[in-house]
Amino acid sequence: MSQILPPGHTEASLRAGLAAMAKIVGDAHVFTQPEHLAGFRDPYSLDAEAFVPSAAVAPASVQEVQALVKAANEHKLPLWVVSCGRNYCYGGAAPCLTGAIVLDLKRMKKIEVNEELAYAIVEPGVTYFDLYNHLQATGSSLWIDCAAPGWGSVMGNALDYGVGYTPYADHAGFQCGMEVVLPDGDLMRTGMGGIDGNPAWGAYKHSFGPSLDGLFKQSNFGVVTKMGIWLMRAPEMFISVNVTVPGDEDCIPLVDISRELRLAGHIQGAVTAGNWMRTICSRTTHGAWAEGSDKPLNETQIAKLVDHYKIGRWNATFGLYGGAEVTPLHLKAVEAAYARIPGAKVTHTVYRRGDKIGLADTLSAGVPNLLCFTTLDWRGGSGAHIEFCPVLPMHGETFYKRYRRSLGLFTEYGFDCFSGVLSTTERAAANTGSIIFDRGNAEQTKRAEALFHALVKSTEEDKLGVYRTHISFMDAVAKTFDFNNGATMRAYQQLKDALDPNGILSPGKSGIWPRHLRKARG
Amino acid sequence: MTIRTTVAALLAALACGSALAQADAVQRGEKLFSSAHCIGCHAATPGNIGTMVLTRRLGKEKSVLAERADLDPAFTKAIVRHGMGIMPGFKPTDLSDAELDDLAAYLGRKR
Numbered sequence: 001m002s003q004i005l006p007p008g009h010t011e012a013s014l015r016a017g018l019a020a021m022a023k024i025v026g027d028a029h030v031f032t033q034p035e036h037l038a039g040f041r042d043p044y045s046l047d048a049e050a051f052v053p054s055a056a057v058a059p060a061s062v063q064e065v066q067a068l069v070k071a072a073n074e075h076k077l078p079l080w081v082v083s084c085g086r087n088y089c090y091g092g093a094a095p096c097l098t099g100a101i102v103l104d105l106k107r108m109k110k111i112e113v114n115e116e117l118a119y120a121i122v123e124p125g126v127t128y129f130d131l132y133n134h135l136q137a138t139g140s141s142l143w144i145d146c147a148a149p150g151w152g153s154v155m156g157n158a159l160d161y162g163v164g165y166t167p168y169a170d171h172a173g174f175q176c177g178m179e180v181v182l183p184d185g186d187l188m189r190t191g192m193g194g195i196d197g198n199p200a201w202g203a204y205k206h207s208f209g210p211s212l213d214g215l216f217k218q219s220n221f222g223v224v225t226k227m228g229i230w231l232m233r234a235p236e237m238f239i240s241v242n243v244t245v246p247g248d249e250d251c252i253p254l255v256d257i258s259r260e261l262r263l264a265g266h267i268q269g270a271v272t273a274g275n276w277m278r279t280i281c282s283r284t285t286h287g288a289w290a291e292g293s294d295k296p297l298n299e300t301q302i303a304k305l306v307d308h309y310k311i312g313r314w315n316a317t318f319g320l321y322g323g324a325e326v327t328p329l330h331l332k333a334v335e336a337a338y339a340r341i342p343g344a345k346v347t348h349t350v351y352r353r354g355d356k357i358g359l360a361d362t363l364s365a366g367v368p369n370l371l372c373f374t375t376l377d378w379r380g381g382s383g384a385h386i387e388f389c390p391v392l393p394m395h396g397e398t399f400y401k402r403y404r405r406s407l408g409l410f411t412e413y414g415f416d417c418f419s420g421v422l423s424t425t426e427r428a429a430a431n432t433g434s435i436i437f438d439r440g441n442a443e444q445t446k447r448a449e450a451l452f453h454a455l456v457k458s459t460e461e462d463k464l465g466v467y468r469t470h471i472s473f474m475d476a477v478a479k480t481f482d483f484n485n486g487a488t489m490r491a492y493q494q495l496k497d498a499l500d501p502n503g504i505l506s507p508g509k510s511g512i513w514p515r516h517l518r519k520a521r522g
Numbered sequence: 523m524t525i526r527t528t529v530a531a532l533l534a535a536l537a538c539g540s541a542l543a544q545a546d547a548v549q550r551g552e553k554l555f556s557s558a559h560c561i562g563c564h565a566a567t568p569g570n571i572g573t574m575v576l577t578r579r580l581g582k583e584k585s586v587l588a589e590r591a592d593l594d595p596a597f598t599k600a601i602v603r604h605g606m607g608i609m610p611g612f613k614p615t616d617l618s619d620a621e622l623d624d625l626a627a628y629l630g631r632k633r
Contacts, residue, residue: 031613035600036613036614038603038605038611039603039612039616043609043610043611044610056613056615058614058615085613088610092610104613104615106613106615106616125615149562150562151559282569285578359568359569369562369569370559370562370563370570371569371571373563373571373608374569374570374574376571377571377578380578381607382606382607382608383575383607383608440607
């Protein structure tokens, strides 16, 4: 196998750069062998030979990160920054630019917890499991809010606008303070961290002057080496609630009522709703219901499946959190509100502080797991998925209209429509959509890619924006932000050119390319 | 003591040392199986995708990795690094080569 090279480099120039990096981190933490680089490829890629790194390097400290960034500038080597590199449905550790060197921050695993003010400062390599286990081991009264799956990076997920399931589900929104290595190797801290030793760095989000935290989310303007994240005080009572509604159109009142309950403060946690496919695909397979057909399930087959598993056409889950006296009152309000939907069923489970949380409720209680992968066997073979998640206002009719459009496209391209509402704030939701396919089936993989492009085009027409996307589609999604002929991207490019003139940090992230590679991208 | 006896004693000591080293590797590997997230997908309890898929593909008797007696260490190491099907590959920053050797020793242990 021939050596993958960064654009404009020879084997000799790459080797020289890697030798400089090995002097910083040690030979053992520079990876060039194929068996080591295999894990830095995208396991669910639409094209197995795309997005391949030339090498990977793993620093252990912020000082090593600074030195590596300086070396990358000196040798003009592109780096692709990952925290733990486990964002699998969006590309994992694989770089946008083939030949980039992955800067793997997994070895940086420091955790500091402020129990009184309820926050933690974490380094990039801290996973949800790590932070949860740390809090358990120290007898903390704090809960985390975790994404699914729990082996992902707390920081990496928040910086990519990832989400969870408790009242702290908006991970980027509960970020407070950062330490950042800038593309020239300089080190800065945002917010009150701009004062050395300031005691409010993890407690107060703003700065004096412009707050720069947003510049380092979903971006390639710096390497975040520490991040503050607010944590929830363990509630006295947590009630897990499930709502099922019988009809497809019942998602309209389901969404509207959920919004009002959130705005009224009765529901504090994220509302997660899904159609039949999102609800059940983790427990069964397409093949079990399709009667030998490769096509999406038809209405008769869906009705049989829904009846068998006793689920609704739409199903919502969320948590209620708070004191033991007031939380049951919120439950009363919740039950009364959803009862307005004919045929709706509301069930709940009550947990008091210290109770063991049931498996189905673990994410809503900040207990990490790896259960989400069970959806991937829906089509059998080498199960893979691409996520397509436009942001919608939390408005029932708008959501249903978007859902019907997506349903039409999924069906046209031969896939069952996985559709969900993930409302981490009161006013908007990500319309989660998963294209689950068998990566070992070339024809199916091609259709999955075509479906994704069709979905992007349809959101462009509907004037909707996608909140995160796979490295394959970052350019396509970035182009949909068309206000004033792409003014947003022009602003990003100005920032990129000013902060990173050599273009060494994560070229292509969110469609932001350095000047020397921009023309080729069009 | 004859030369033969001395050599036999030395070989026995080496074998004993090797067996102890192997036992240590298996013990470390068992800890890694829990802490390196293998158990999150490969436990015997419901909801574990690894066990679920192996049941569907190979049958119940081959579905729980920690209970199998046919996992060749070289095969285990290749699957862990390169992934297979739904399972992604694990990077050297997730599991070092030495840790992978221990994990493979645990899963390949004689029972």
